[in-house]
Amino acid sequence: xxxxxxxxxxxxxxxxxxxxxxxxxxxxxxxxxxxxxxxxxxxxxxxxxxxxxxxxxxxxxxxxxxxxxxxxxxxxxxxxxxxxxxxxxxxxxxxxxxxxxxxxxxxxxxxxxxxxxxxxxxxxxxxxxxxxxxxxxxxxxxxxxxxxxxxxxxxxxxxxxxxxxxxxxxxxxxxxxxxxxxxxxxxxxxxxxxxxxxxxxxxxxxxxxxxxxxxxxxxxxxxxxxxxxxxxxxxxxxxxxxxxxxxxxxxxxxxxxxxxxxxxxxxxxxxxxxxxxxxxxxxxxxxxxxxxxxxxxxxxxxxxxxxxxxxxxxxx
Ligand code: NAP
Numbered sequence: 448x449x450x451x452x453x454x455x456x457x458x459x460x461x462x463x464x465x466x467x468x469x470x471x472x473x474x475x476x477x478x479x480x481x482x483x484x485x486x487x488x489x490x491x492x493x494x495x496x497x498x499x500x501x502x503x504x505x506x507x508x509x510x511x512x513x514x515x516x517x518x519x520x521x522x523x524x525x526x527x528x529x530x531x532x533x534x535x536x537x538x539x540x541x542x543x544x545x546x547x548x549x550x551x552x553x554x555x556x557x558x559x560x561x562x563x564x565x566x567x568x569x570x571x572x573x574x575x576x577x578x579x580x581x582x583x584x585x586x587x588x589x590x591x592x593x594x595x596x597x598x599x600x601x602x603x604x605x606x607x608x609x610x611x612x613x614x615x616x617x618x619x620x621x622x623x624x625x626x627x628x629x630x631x632x633x634x635x636x637x638x639x640x641x642x643x644x645x646x647x648x649x650x651x652x653x654x655x656x657x658x659x660x661x662x663x664x665x666x667x668x669x670x671x672x673x674x675x676x677x678x679x680x681x682x683x684x685x686x687x688x689x690x691x692x693x694x695x696x697x698x699x700x701x702x703x704x705x706x707x708x709x710x711x712x713x714x715x716x717x718x719x720x721x722x723x724x725x726x727x728x729x730x731x732x733x734x735x736x737x738x739x740x741x742x743x744x745x746x747x748x749x750x751x752x753x754x755x756x757x758x759x760x761x762x763x
């Protein structure tokens with residue numbers, strides 16, 4: 448049974464990716480004593496990657512899990528508290544403006560809440576997929592593209608992300624197959640033209656991946672490609688599959704307290720982090736359909752903490 452906690456919190460932060468941890472560091476240093484709900488995947492998407500080479504401050508690169516651990520340590524050092532619980536819902540009392548955050552462990556009251564729950568990259572749902580992530584399967588070309596130099600790779604998807612990633616990967620890979628389930632890209636015309644004009648990109652139309660194959664070290668070495676027209680299959684050598692079939696932002700628990708765009712991203716004030724509900728802020732991939740980088744999420748987390756601090760001053 449869910450227990451009601453007695454003490455009211457000033458600020459609750461939901462999520463422990465770069466946005467949540469950065470918000471926690473700033474809020475803790477502002478003496479807001481934030482309570483951070485970690486959710487099931489502590490540290491977020493970066494804990495599923497290997498080396499991070501584009502986060503400023505680490506000239507030699509840093510492993511994704513280590514970067515996230517360092518952020519959690521920094522937040523804790525400044526006074527953030529962590530609860531290893533999953534948020535189920537948020538509601539707001541009309542008169543007091545207080546939020547009730549219901550989690551797997553209880554119900555908590557807070558004056559302000561920052562949603563930093565990120566977005567989950569979509570995968571195809573094939574057998575063995577979760578074990579392959581970081582071993583030849585990824586959803587981030589910016590993070591992992593440089594590891595695949597002079598080898599063939601593929602991108603799955605037909606949208607702007609797939610085209611952008613395919614173009615980016617041509618800097619490293621010997622060949623980039625663009626695997627799309629239809630015979631027409633969804634991406635903007637300019638992006639389509641740039642991608643299809645790139646000699647290193649070979650579109651494989653009406654195709655999908657039916658299976659992944661690994662070498663004796665457990666690294667991806669090839670895929671089975673299946674025609675979406677007649678079901679015929681063939682094997683294709685690729686050293687990495689870059690999944691670009693969209694992201695699913697995680698904000699269902701906030702119900703109608705936030706507005707979302709057509710893709711499900713939380714809508715925030717222009718250049719800010721306020722949602723449509725006073726006292727409720729959003730930062731990072733859950734509210735960012737465009738950049739989706741660790742550093743941009745961290746920057747937005749900083750802004751959310753500062754916005755929350757200003758909001759709390761108005762309640763004093
Ligand atoms: P998207 O536009 O939703 O495209 C997803 C692609 O994945 C589609 O081509 C879709 O195929 C395919 N797909 C979805 N589920 C699939 C499945 N189960 N199996 C195989 N293929 C599947 O997503 P996005 O490319 O990430 O873009 C999201 C938003 O961000 C868009 O509004 C986009 O314009 C924007 N964006 C803009 C830029 C830019 O301007 N530089 C860069 C990146 C993203 P179908 O086409 O058949 O549906």
